[in-house]
Amino acid sequence: MNNSDSYLNQEIKPIICVVGARPNFMKMAPILRAFSNIATEWPVLLVHTGQHYDSAMSDQLFEDLHLPVPDINLEVGSASHAVQTAEVMKRFEPVLDQHHPSCVVVVGDVNSTLACALVANKKGIPVAHVEAGLRSNDRAMPEEINRILTDQLSMRLYTTERSAAANLNREGVSDQNIKFVGNVMIDSLRENIKYAKPYLSTVQAHEPAAVKIFREGKEYGLVTLHRPSNVDDPEILKTLLTTLGKVASQIPLIFALHPRTKNNIEKFKLLSLIDPGNTVLLPPQGYVEMLGLMKDAAVVLTDSGGIQEETTALGVPCLTLRENTERPITIDEGTNILVGSDSDLLLYEINNILNGSGKKGRVPELWDGNAAIRIVEDLRSHFFNKSATF
Known part of the structure; x- marks a missing residue:
């Protein structure tokens, strides 16, 4: 500057x-x-x-x-x-x-x-x-x-x-x-998508042994959680991790752990709820790494507002683990669905996505x-x- x-x-x-x-x-x-x-x-x-x-x-x-x-x-x-x-x-x-x-x-x-x-x-x-x-x-x-x-x-x-x-x-x-x-977030996405890191290289860099989960060309889901309302209460976090365990039995998950989430999983002694055979835990990722993880995912499960927008721009199904969103256009026109804390709804939408009947959406105006x-x-x-x- x-x-x-x-x-x-x-x-x-x-x-x-x-x-x-x-x-x-x-x-x-x-x-x-x-x-x-x-x-x-x-x-x-x-x-x-x-x-x-x-x-x-x-x-x-x-x-x-x-x-x-x-x-x-x-x-x-x-x-x-x-x-x-x-x-x-x-x-x-x-x-x-x-x-x-x-x-x-x-x-x-x-x-x-x-x-x-x-x-x-x-x-x-x-x-x-x-x-x-x-x-x-x-x-x-x-x-x-x-x-x-x-x-x-x-x-x-x-x-x-x-x-x-x-x-x-x-x-x-x-x-x-x-x-x-x-949306300037989408400006950044469009400018940098060509630099997106392949998801396997990101997994390889942090968890080399976990690459075998994806070697057969399996689809995978990407998970991010960071909001205090989801990760600071031990019972809520326990319920979410239990539900994610059920999802992981259907599709392998890559879980990019926010420091707050990681600390609370350890603090509340909930690590045993994460199946290492179907879930890869990664540290916080850089921007181009996250773009690569998102663009190749079959589904993204998140409580991030920005990721709701990015998945809509990428045409990737997004299930938002919140009761509300400040980005309604991602629901009205995009690929986003609010599932909140409803485990049954989340699993229902995962099944729809995996059998090809999930929400498609379109890129919003401007x-x-x-x-x-x-x-x-x-x-x-x-x-x-x-x-x-x-």
């Missing part, structure tokens, strides 16, 4: 782009690429709050996504929601005081998103929110609170699906501040790989006195 402070003595004010955690990286990468391609005259600063504090994983993701080294790293690290949010705010304010940006761009729904939006808003700096208007209507989810409040603080709201505008309108946001641009270009053109027209070209 533009690491020079030469703009400080000019009329050109920089734009600050904020990332904090893994999902943000995939959303910001195409935006930064669009800036470098079509708005080279506008200084851009990339601020990493350090909310995702595993430096090895962050470094790998930045490399996979061809993200530049952040201009500023706030190095916040892990903490409770309140402490982490407050710490981001404390460390972000001096950045704004030093650089006087024309706009702050935040993405998604993590604590860093809300914290930076709140600081910028209180200092009179316009905020642009990418992935605005998504609602699960479940206020027990910390991310839902982050989404609602960030949207209230934002001047430009970029949506991934048309239903998001109705959510924003109900909350008092004017249509003139809303722009339907498509999930075409050009969302970031639309965003940057719109930002330039509002904050840099340039005309938008779409």
Whole structure:
């Protein structure tokens, strides 16, 4: 990015782009690429709050996504929601005081998103929110609170699906501040699918002996679990792992273990529920590894919002282990089905998928790989006195 402070003595004010955690990286990468391609005259600063504090994983993701080294790293690290949010705010304010940006761009729904939006808003700096208007209507989810409040603080709201505008309108946001641009997650997917790692090489790298499970060309399912509502309660986690054991008796599973999930499986002594003969346990994977695991899977079982979108774009059946979703288009038009904690429903849908009668879906409107270009053109027209070209 533009690491020079030469703009400080000019009329050109920089734009600050904020990332904090893994999902943000995939959303910001195409935006930064669009800036470098079509708005080279506008200084851009990339601020990493350090909310995702595993430096090895962050470094790998930045490399996979061809993200530049952040201009500023706030190095916040892990903490409770309140402490982490407050710490981001404390460390972000001096950045704004030093650089006087024309706009702050935040993405998604993590604590860093809300914290930076709140600081910028209180200092009179316009905020642009990418992935605005998504609602699960479940206020027990910390991310839902982050989404609602960030949207209230934002001047430009970029949506991934048309239903998001109705959510924003109900909350008092004017249509003139809303722009339907498509999905930057899919921009990243389309840009990087050619680099996706073959799933067997990923398994081989971590569990060489497990490759034999797939050598006969068997289909497999991919599992990811990380939400506190699924993995922090021992009884809920036990039920999920028991159900996954039944699935694994029908189709081999690759289970990419989030650190939180791994720790709780060990803490609650539930490892015996995982059949090593039919389930491969992997550590957290890089972006191109996960793309490879997803694109070749017969089915994905997850509680991740981003994976619901990626599987829809890839045409891969997705069973979401949640009672709700903030991404309804993945159900209405895509490959996603909510199964929640209903073991019988999950097994029923697995059978449908394996016998070829599972949900097919289609790629939603404007999930075409050009969302970031639309965003940057719109930002330039509002904050840099340039005309938008779409």
